[in-house]
Amino acid sequence: MVKYWATLWYKSPVLQSLFRRPVLLSSAGFFARRHHFPTHFVPDISGKDIFLHFSFGEYKTSIHIRKEIPLIENITGDFGNTIIIADENTAYIADKVRNGRDITRCILKNGEENKNWQSVETIIRAANQAGLGRDCIFIGIGGGVITDITGFAASIYKRGCRLVFISTTLLGMVDASIGGKTGFDLLGLKNLVGSFYPAETVYMPLFSLSTLPQIEWKSGMAELIKTAILSGDDFLELLFPLAANFDDAPSLLKYDTFRNCIERAVNYKDSVVTEDFYDFGKRMLLNLGHTFGHALESAAGLGKITHGEAVAWGVVRACELGVTLGYTPQSRAKKICALISSFGFECSCPHPLARDTEAILHAIKGDKKKKIGKYSFIVPDETSARVVEIDSDDTKTLVDILAGGIRL
Ligand SMILES: NC(=O)c1ccc[n+]([C@@H]2O[C@H](COP(=O)([O-])OP(=O)(O)OC[C@H]3O[C@@H](n4cnc5c(N)ncnc54)[C@H](O)[C@@H]3O)[C@@H](O)[C@H]2O)c1
Numbered sequence: 001m002v003k004y005w006a007t008l009w010y011k012s013p014v015l016q017s018l019f020r021r022p023v024l025l026s027s028a029g030f031f032a033r034r035h036h037f038p039t040h041f042v043p044d045i046s047g048k049d050i051f052l053h054f055s056f057g058e059y060k061t062s063i064h065i066r067k068e069i070p071l072i073e074n075i076t077g078d079f080g081n082t083i084i085i086a087d088e089n090t091a092y093i094a095d096k097v098r099n100g101r102d103i104t105r106c107i108l109k110n111g112e113e114n115k116n117w118q119s120v121e122t123i124i125r126a127a128n129q130a131g132l133g134r135d136c137i138f139i140g141i142g143g144g145v146i147t148d149i150t151g152f153a154a155s156i157y158k159r160g161c162r163l164v165f166i167s168t169t170l171l172g173m174v175d176a177s178i179g180g181k182t183g184f185d186l187l188g189l190k191n192l193v194g195s196f197y198p199a200e201t202v203y204m205p206l207f208s209l210s211t212l213p214q215i216e217w218k219s220g221m222a223e224l225i226k227t228a229i230l231s232g233d234d235f236l237e238l239l240f241p242l243a244a245n246f247d248d249a250p251s252l253l254k255y256d257t258f259r260n261c262i263e264r265a266v267n268y269k270d271s272v273v274t275e276d277f278y279d280f281g282k283r284m285l286l287n288l289g290h291t292f293g294h295a296l297e298s299a300a301g302l303g304k305i306t307h308g309e310a311v312a313w314g315v316v317r318a319c320e321l322g323v324t325l326g327y328t329p330q331s332r333a334k335k336i337c338a339l340i341s342s343f344g345f346e347c348s349c350p351h352p353l354a355r356d357t358e359a360i361l362h363a364i365k366g367d368k369k370k371k372i373g374k375y376s377f378i379v380p381d382e383t384s385a386r387v388v389e390i391d392s393d394d395t396k397t398l399v400d401i402l403a404g405g406i407r408l
Helices: 002-011 013-018 021-035 091-098 117-129 144-159 170-176 206-211 214-231 233-244 255-275 282-287 290-300 307-325 330-342 357-365 396-402
Strands: 050-056 059-066 082-087 104-108 137-142 162-167 181-186 189-196 201-205 374-380 385-391
Touching: 050 255, 059 255, 082 091, 082 117, 082 144, 091 104, 091 137, 104 117, 117 144, 117 181, 137 144, 144 162, 144 170, 144 181, 144 189, 162 170, 170 214, 170 255, 189 290, 201 206, 206 255, 214 233, 214 255, 214 282, 214 307, 214 330, 233 255, 233 330, 255 282, 282 290, 282 374, 282 385, 290 307, 290 357, 290 374, 307 330, 307 374, 307 385, 307 396, 330 374, 357 396
Parallel strands: 059 201, 082 104, 082 137, 137 162, 162 201
Antiparallel strands: 050 059, 181 189, 374 385
């Protein structure tokens, strides 16, 4: 019913002028949250589209932060040499993009638990079956899971083909779709296999966020908070007022607020990636909260909590570590943790879904960033964050943190 009215609203300017939008949005949002229906709202969009261009070594990426979902004819005219990859929840966006044209489609199961080799192979088989050449375009339409596996498949199909993303989650827009990291999970470990392969164009259509479930808004918010911590306190301050209305996701669909946040996050990430594409230095900062977060995801079971929930929990642990080691001012740590908890993230330790401290420690030991004899963590500092290394023999501080023994 809610979906019916909202769709009617979407299509009818007369209805839109008869009723005041915020009332309809908030009541429909209430039902959508309770029943986990996808919502169909009209975002309050007034600003101009934004085009950004970045170069990473030999690669160039154009980013389009825009209102509309792009149509295939705006992306390519080579319809016979294109494959669209989406998941069950973004298949409807893929249909809009296809615009009635006969284009090979590959619809995968959604969720982190499907970010695996089988999904990569499914894409490659579909491309091969359609007879696509190495000059073909892979178009990944979805959140970070779809863009990570589509990017990886594109990087190996016939030794590399063209790649375009249409990012459809907040998390994808502010982080996962940009910077060229691709990959999939293996052996229960996050992103164990991957490549560096940026998309040539990334579309970020704000309209696509109108169906995003509240839990995924929240997940994206965690990466936004992470980026704000890294880029400085003025960005962080911008996020505090968002928490007040966060329960009502549709009312957050204010183009100007989110366009601004997404643009800032994209610009920050790209400045870091341009400087350190292959992740040997400054780019490691983007992993703030991720060593603890990935370990929590692995220990809880991949797909049991969202990536953002894990990152938020990980940032709190990184604050505890930073304060314990003397790198994070306590006042900044408290401010960051207050922001995270104001969005309703689970901050307590042990986490209710992964009480086994040993399992988390084990996952930390398998972290990609680990060097011989050292664990690397990113902790907030006075204005941004820094990399700290801990001797792998000296796990006492980590054990204390994971046991919930450190209070800020
Ligand atoms: N490559 C990178 O640099 C990078 C950075 C951060 C995160 N990541 C990865 O991104 C992944 C998380 O991304 P995510 O949070 O976007 O998760 P996701 O791709 O799993 O999407 C979350 C859920 O929302 C659904 N969905 C997506 N768009 C929708 C829409 N518009 N309407 C309705 N439903 C929609 C999806 O089907 C899925 O069920 C993780 O695997 C993480 O490791 C990668």
